[in-house]
Amino acid sequence: MKNLIEISKELLQSEQVKVVIGYAKGSANRVRPLFARDAAECEKLLFDARCVQNLAVYLYKREIAAMGKPAIVANIPTLRAILRLCAEKQLQEESLIAIACNNDNEAVVLKNMTEIEAFVQSQVIALSDKDRELLEKIKAMPQAERWAFWQKEFNKCIKCYACRQTCPLCYCTECTVEKNKPQWITVASTKLGNLEWHTMRTMHLAGRCISCGQCAEACPMNIPLHLLPMMLAEEIREIYGTMPGLHRDENCALSTYKPNDQENFIH
Amino acid sequence: MVPYNRLLKKDSLPKLLTLLSEQGRQIIAPVATDGLVAYSRVEAPFALDFDYILPNTSVKEVVFPRTEKLFAYVKSKESVEVTDFNFDAIPYKVMVGVRPCDAAGLLSLSAIFNWDPKDPIFNARMARTTFIGMSCNKSDEYCFCTSVDLGPGSTKGSDILLTTLNDGNYLAEILSEKGEAVVALAPALFEEAQMADKENFLAVLPVKFEKAKIFEKLKEKFDSPIFGEQAMACVGCGTCAYVCPICACFDIQEQTKGNKGSRVRCWDSCGMKLFTLHTSGHNPRNNQGQRWRQRLMHKFSYMPERLDVTGCVGCGRCSRSCPVDMNMAEHLKEIVE
Numbered sequence: 001m002k003n004l005i006e007i008s009k010e011l012l013q014s015e016q017v018k019v020v021i022g023y024a025k026g027s028a029n030r031v032r033p034l035f036a037r038d039a040a041e042c043e044k045l046l047f048d049a050r051c052v053q054n055l056a057v058y059l060y061k062r063e064i065a066a067m068g069k070p071a072i073v074a075n076i077p078t079l080r081a082i083l084r085l086c087a088e089k090q091l092q093e094e095s096l097i098a099i100a101c102n103n104d105n106e107a108v109v110l111k112n113m114t115e116i117e118a119f120v121q122s123q124v125i126a127l128s129d130k131d132r133e134l135l136e137k138i139k140a141m142p143q144a145e146r147w148a149f150w151q152k153e154f155n156k157c158i159k160c161y162a163c164r165q166t167c168p169l170c171y172c173t174e175c176t177v178e179k180n181k182p183q184w185i186t187v188a189s190t191k192l193g194n195l196e197w198h199t200m201r202t203m204h205l206a207g208r209c210i211s212c213g214q215c216a217e218a219c220p221m222n223i224p225l226h227l228l229p230m231m232l233a234e235e236i237r238e239i240y241g242t243m244p245g246l247h248r249d250e251n252c253a254l255s256t257y258k259p260n261d262q263e264n265f266i267h
Numbered sequence: 268m269v270p271y272n273r274l275l276k277k278d279s280l281p282k283l284l285t286l287l288s289e290q291g292r293q294i295i296a297p298v299a300t301d302g303l304v305a306y307s308r309v310e311a312p313f314a315l316d317f318d319y320i321l322p323n324t325s326v327k328e329v330v331f332p333r334t335e336k337l338f339a340y341v342k343s344k345e346s347v348e349v350t351d352f353n354f355d356a357i358p359y360k361v362m363v364g365v366r367p368c369d370a371a372g373l374l375s376l377s378a379i380f381n382w383d384p385k386d387p388i389f390n391a392r393m394a395r396t397t398f399i400g401m402s403c404n405k406s407d408e409y410c411f412c413t414s415v416d417l418g419p420g421s422t423k424g425s426d427i428l429l430t431t432l433n434d435g436n437y438l439a440e441i442l443s444e445k446g447e448a449v450v451a452l453a454p455a456l457f458e459e460a461q462m463a464d465k466e467n468f469l470a471v472l473p474v475k476f477e478k479a480k481i482f483e484k485l486k487e488k489f490d491s492p493i494f495g496e497q498a499m500a501c502v503g504c505g506t507c508a509y510v511c512p513i514c515a516c517f518d519i520q521e522q523t524k525g526n527k528g529s530r531v532r533c534w535d536s537c538g539m540k541l542f543t544l545h546t547s548g549h550n551p552r553n554n555q556g557q558r559w560r561q562r563l564m565h566k567f568s569y570m571p572e573r574l575d576v577t578g579c580v581g582c583g584r585c586s587r588s589c590p591v592d593m594n595m596a597e598h599l600k601e602i603v604e
Binding site for chain 1: 586
């Protein structure tokens with residue numbers, strides 16, 4: 001993708017950024033994250049349909065943040081994560097330069113949060129067909145069947161926390177599970193503990209999850225755990241009419257009160 | 268006298284498993300569900316399919332479970348009543364379709380759990396489990412067993428190793444007392460074997476790096492920035508440690524409710540930030556590069572040096588399952604060069 005490579009080289013050369021966070025060829029047919037700091041490394045950058053990992057997760061990784069201002073190759077979910085992080089004061093207006101890429105090899109440079117916001121708002125945002133199908137399948141299940149489904153799935157969970165570590169919105173320096181005074185959530189992989197962990201994480205993402213689905217991509221046990229926060233995101237949209245990751249300065253639906261909030265979920 | 272060869276016909280395997288099952292053994296085999304191949308308990312008629320590279324999870328779960336209840340307790344005003352681990356309740360199991368890499372990993376696990384102290388629970392589970400291995404006739408880009416002195420037909424750690432021949436029957440190598448006990452159950456199923464050259468039925472896997480050089484290079488490069496560079500993409504989850512057949516680090520947790528509780532042992536990972544956090548607040552492995560270096564050194568330096576066993580069997584699971592494609596073989600090759 002020459003355009004992406006040229007853009008990256010220019011940004012580094014002009015010292016507008018110190019590192020370009022992007023994707024490069026990985027093992028077999030995979031892609032992997034690349035942290036290009038010179039022209040030679042930029043040559044490895046690419047963007048195609050395999051580039052789904054949400055790279056926003058690296059923006060607050062200490063070793064990378066220490067390099068200086070980054071440019072980040074971004075798909076739409078990554079841009080939404082960036083806007084949400086900005087709304088939560090983890091990033092500022094000029095914290096980064098985004099290189100928005102799509103599968104048609106089009107690359108657009110977005111120099112600040114204002115430009116990112118305008119770009120994201122001009123896009124059509126929808127779940128993938130695969131996710132929509134899965135979501136509808138589970139929604140159609142009667143409650144008992146749904147509960148059995150999730151119990152079976154979360155029985156597989158090995159508590160590796162790949163879901164948490166790859167989620168751009170899980171940035172707490174001390175996660176709730178890491179507190180042991182008191183031990184809120186069981187550390188070990190147990191039937192109940194696994195359900196507690198995923199339920200807790202879903203609730204902590206309510207109103208914040210931008211539905212990138214990378215938590216499930218990362219899961220080594222193929223659990224479709226992204227469906228829980230995705231489902232919640234849909235419900236919040238229905239009830240409050242808001243979607244996270246569209247504004248650089250937005251509140252979180254569940255910590256904002258408006259006088260005309262519906263309360264029809266209280267029975 | 269072990270080792271010796273027999274021929275196990277294709278149809279004889281389900282018959283053997285049925286017999287073992289009737290003897291009260293649980294039969295555990297890899298089962299594919301929704302793209303995930305995992306070791307699961309299977310029942311008759313034991314229609315097993317071995318057409319996969321490797322199960323996603325490793326065989327260590329059977330002898331070193333994700334969560335192991337060590338003992339339980341009930342506290343009252345006057346005393347504490349402790350219920351110790353029930354060794355008699357450990358089921359007898361037969362694992363089928365264990366790849367040679369996984370089986371070899373058991374030897375390394377045994378070394379860790381018999382170093383100091385000798386772990387009675389691990390040893391009891393090992394004693395009651397028989398491992399029927401299945402050699403590999405194919406491999407993928409992530410496999411590198413031949414680079415760590417193993418191979419697709421290695422007998423290490425298996426009680427019986429099966430190799431699929433052209434006609435679908437198995438060459439059965441009987442390798443241990445436990446293996447002999449299985450043969451003794453149904454000697455008619457284990458027929459005389461023709462001299463088969465096993466090599467003809469194994470995957471061909473070229474060596475990717477010189478293992479002997481790694482030991483020196485790791486020591487030499489201890490302070491090198493290469494570890495930080497390689498670990499740049501690492502997000503610090505526990506996936507690689509948990510899918511690894513040899514990683515045995517564990518945490519001890521109390522699970523309590525009111526006056527009752529139990530002490531459990533559960534998997535832990537050196538890749539996680541909290542792994543070496545001291546109560547003082549100091550963390551000697553404060554960045555991911557140091558944690559990555561520790562992973563490599565533990566497997567390729569400390570374990571061979573102190574326990575005289577390999578810390579890696581080249582199964583490639585860590586690389587296959589890593590959400591950010593940290594490729595162990597690639598990184599090792601880079602360090603050696």
